[in-house]
Amino acid sequence: MEKTLIPKALPVDQILDNLDQHGFSIIDNAYTPEYTHQLATECTSHLNEFRNAAIQNGIVSNIRSDHILWIDENLTIAQQHIQTLNNLATEFNRAFYAGIHEVEAHFACYNAGEFYALHRDNPQGKNGRVISAVYYLHEEWHDDWGGELRLQDKNDQWHIIQPKPNRIALFQSDLMHEVLVAKHQRLSITAWLRNDNTIF
Template identity: 75%
Template sequence: MEALSLPKSWNVDQILDDLDQHGFTVIDHAYPADYVQQLIKECTENLNRFRDAAIQNGVISKIRSDHILWINEDLEIAQHHIHTLQQLSQIFNAAFYLGIKEVEAHFACYNAGEFYALHRDNPQGKNGRMISTVYYLHDEWQDDWGGKLHLLDKNNVWHILEPKPNRIALFQSDLLHEVLEAKHQRLSITAWLRSDSHIL
């Protein structure tokens, strides 16, 4: 197995314990400042390539109004994040037998007024998404800027998670959640740890 190289700030025992007890966790100060700056640059330089997330395969959905860009090999900086999540997946597989095989991810941009209504990323196990992760990469987020993530944990307790810069929210993909309307531009990478192989 490849040597594990998770950032020092990731407390694996805490992550596993939170997931086990509550079905979600939060990783703060996820990456070093220089990497964060490179990622913000890569994201903002590519904003003109983002597409309306509500339109998929020609079908228009009313539950979300954000814009996304799927991450392929050409987005080299974001690939490091995906690689780190692949390392974490191996730990999840060993601890929880999740059978995660791959990570799919997109950048997301919520401009002021945009939201994502209540949903599950994997309702009734209909797809291979096991774990959802959201990394927040805007460089500032104030309390009254909206855009909070509401999440119902596995014990049916609601949580309000602030999209703080350099934070990762990580949760079981079958949990109910929503993104409240953002009042400022909100930038993130959503990544799913999947037990199947998904062709983008």
């Protein structure tokens, strides 16, 4: 498998600076159109395998209504994105001494009317998640289709991040955020860069 390089759209130094100053960073036009199309095809071809998302220990909660499919070695196109995140993790470890040595990830599908209420990915630092990464892999999106990521940065400022195709949103896993109600099917890969070996 060809090694996926860190996306060139935003320099690594700028990503590091954004994370340091604000706790989040956005990468637009992350990959080639060819890769984006292959990834979207891989995702949609497995939609019948998606299941209701759980919060913890397999318990489904009304805090979220999306559907997910955990990414394993059989999903070879998605694995290339995970390699990109591993490459970025090396940079985060160098700059922040983050201790990241693992990436967990799943495809996520929000159908019309689905959402994820306000939460933190790493409440009280209990689960090893250091950086969260959301990659939007749908090939078309309109501003009035909803599904935005609403995020509170490390300076307590709120941001609305549109789920634009081929965009990666990186943010500290302890920041408050939510996915607003989608009005159209919204596809993504949600990943966590972790500093432990525990998979939830």
